[in-house]
Amino acid sequence: MSSVSTLLEDRGAAFAGYSFAFLDDMAKREIRRAILKGVAIPGHQVPFGSREMPIARGWGTGGLQLTLALVGGSDVIKVIDQGDDASVNAVNLRRLIAKTTGATETLDTAAATLIQTRHRIPEEVMREGQVLILQVPIPEPLRLVERSVAAARSMHAEMDYSRMWLALYEDIVRRGEVSAGAGYPVMVNGRFVMAPSPIPRWDIPKLDNARCLFLFGAGREKRIYVVPPFTKVEPLEFDDYPFDTEHFDGKECALSGATNAYLVESPTEDGGSRWTASDTNYADKVLAGQEVDTQWKR
Amino acid sequence: MEALTESGIRPPDTAAEQPLLRVKGLTKHYQSASGGRIVACEDVTFDVYPGEVLGIVGESGSGKSTVLQCLFQDVMPTSGEAYLSSFLGGTRNLWEADRRERRHLRTHDMSMVYQNPRQGLNLMVTAGGNIAERLLAAEWRKVADIRAKASDYLSRTEVPLDRMDDFPAFFSGGMQQRVQIAKALANNPALVLLDELTTGLDVSVQAGVLDLVRDIQHRLGMTAIVVSHDLGVIRLLADRTLVMKDGHVVEAGLTDQILEDPQHPYTQLLVNCVTH
Known part of the structure; x- marks a missing residue:
């Protein structure tokens, strides 16, 4: 039996006996069918037979199964963990996907065709044809x-x-x-109330009428649901208590100087704290002086 | 939302010839453990007219509560038909309605006050929230309006407004019952069902709750069915009364008539028990 680490280390030898993209074809077919049903009924939770994965349930097995069911050899994949491409979990998932398929790895939001993410939607606007796959702990x-x-x-x-x-x-x-705070309930297409996965309120408006496809996968709970492109997604709100995102008045990313980004606070050695953009790829681009389009709503 | 007068009171129905509720041949059988048939109620037929209070009296096990439970869709009858004029134009048998229509029936057209407030209230939701639940089901989406309406109902039922945001779990039995009545009035239902609403309350509190119901009934012209084993409650609230025994209606008529001149031996027994 190959352990995951040998699988990752030696692609050529370790892959004898494994299917393309790890999952067997029947599993992929079932997941794709669930996705199609989800596209047809936006926000509706479609049950599926969640498979055993080489990572523990609760670590993104739902998202990973969606990714593996969709990825092809020519795809460019990116994996985000709380906005960060470099966390251990994100790196391992990205390598597993790339090594079992030959897909290209990237950190660049704009270059990716498939993005698997935990708890964040990128700051940079996603375009038609891109797919964002969200890992979901509680789909209901x-x-x-x-x-x-x-x-x-x-x-x-x-x-x-x-x-x-x-x-x-x-x-x-x-x-x-x-x-x-995270996972603010939304109404999808005026029909289903949906758990948007624990993304911050900051990301909720990005779901509305977006150009990309949003897929949600809950491995432990065995549910898949979808927000197709150009679908109305509204947070539940009372007329006199409107929905509001987080505010970072006057704060900027301590590393990149980015202002129009979701910032997270971390302690510093002198006992104080600093704020940095949680989307590391966005911070890198701002630092490099690139123009980045963050206007999701048009 | 329905058209209401300024005070939130349903305008009185002047064309009172048409019954608000028609019940025909309501029958409910249960299966006993040994496979035998238990008759909860059999061939119960009656009408309720707008603005009147119909009493149903009988001993425990007579089937009177089953009638209410069937009307409120808590229990589905074995057979029978019921038509409520405010529900889909009075054309749909209540017991053939689909789930969505039945939910509408329970949140808009009817309400129920249970003997035990635990059944009618969510004790871990605030008193105001319990009333808000019915308003939210009717698509109210402004917190200020919901709170104004909820305080209106709570003050009508004499629940102190500073307890509005407290949990009914910590209220006395009488106050829980008053919150339940306030909840039952929300959305202005065409028909209110009251099931043994004073049973289990001590006598002074009973009197207060009965006064309250009678007062609200007079002011709002509420149509109601009152079920009780207590002829005192029936005498106080009901215009007309059905007497039930062993699942059958044995006598029906004006309440005064039944109390003064009971015809059926069982009714005679019942009346004698009270007056002596």
Whole structure:
């Protein structure tokens, strides 16, 4: 038996006995069918038979299966972990995908054809033909208000979202605002309430009427769902409590000087803290003085 | 949202000849563990007219609560038909409605006050939130409006407004029942179902809740069905009364008539029990 590390080290020898893109053809076919169904019913969770992967469930198996079902030898792939291309998990996933398919690796958002991501949407606008694959821990937005999966599914079927709204109302009554930070619930195509995966509020407006295809994969929960290009995606909001993104008033990325980016705070040695752009590729481009289009909404 | 008068009160229905609710041949059977048939209620037929309160009285096990549970879709009957004039123009049998229509029926056209507030309220959602739930189902999307409406209902049912954002889990039984009544009034339902609403409350609180219901009924012209084993409650609230025994309606008529001149032996027994 080859361990994952030998698999990654020696492509030629280790790949005897493995399928192209690791998954067997039947698995890929099932996943592609689930994607097509998801495209046809935007925001609807399509069940699929999540396979055992060479990484643990909860580490992006849903996203990885989507990527492997779609990737071809001529694709250019990028993997993001919380905005970062260089985290151990992102690097390992990217290498696994590249080595089992011969696809080209990249860090450049604009150059990639397939981007697998955990908890972020790139700052740089994605164009037609690009695919963003989001790793999802909890695909069911109604999980917090309804513990029964069967009941939640019939609530989706009947478009019965009053309890979701009630949870938002209660939040406003108790905290003065909707407190959901990551994974703010959205309405897709005026029909399904969807969990956008734990992306920050900053990224929510990017989902609306975008040019690229968004795929969501939850490996542990065995669900796939889709936001096709040019689909209306609206955050759930009350008329008098409108949705708002995070604000970084006056702050800029300590490394690149980027201002129009989602910033994260990290402690410094002197006991203070500094803010840096979470999208490392975007920060690199700003640092190199490149023009980057960040206007998702047009 | 429905057209309401300035005060949020449903305009009185002047053409009262048409019944609001028609129930025909309502029958509910259960299967016992040994495979035998248990009759909860059998061939129950009655009409309810707009603005009236219909009482259903009977001992426990007489099937009176089953009638309400069937009407509110908590339980599906074995057979029977029911038409509510406000629901799809009164053309759809309530028990043939699809799930979405049934949900509309429960959030817009009808409401139920259960004997146990636990059934009618979500105790881990604030008192205001419980009322908001029905308003949100009716597509209210402005928090300020929802809160204004919820406080309106809560003040009508004499729940102190400073408890609006508290959980009913920490309220007294009488106050929980008043929150439940406030919730039942939300969205101005055409028909309110009251199931043993004072049972389990102590006597002084019972009197307060009954006064409240009678007062609201007079002011809003609410149409209601009141189920109780207690003839005192029926005497106070109901214009007309059905007497049920062993799943059958044994006597029906004006409440005063039934209390003063009971015809069926069971009704006579019931009336004698109360007055002596």
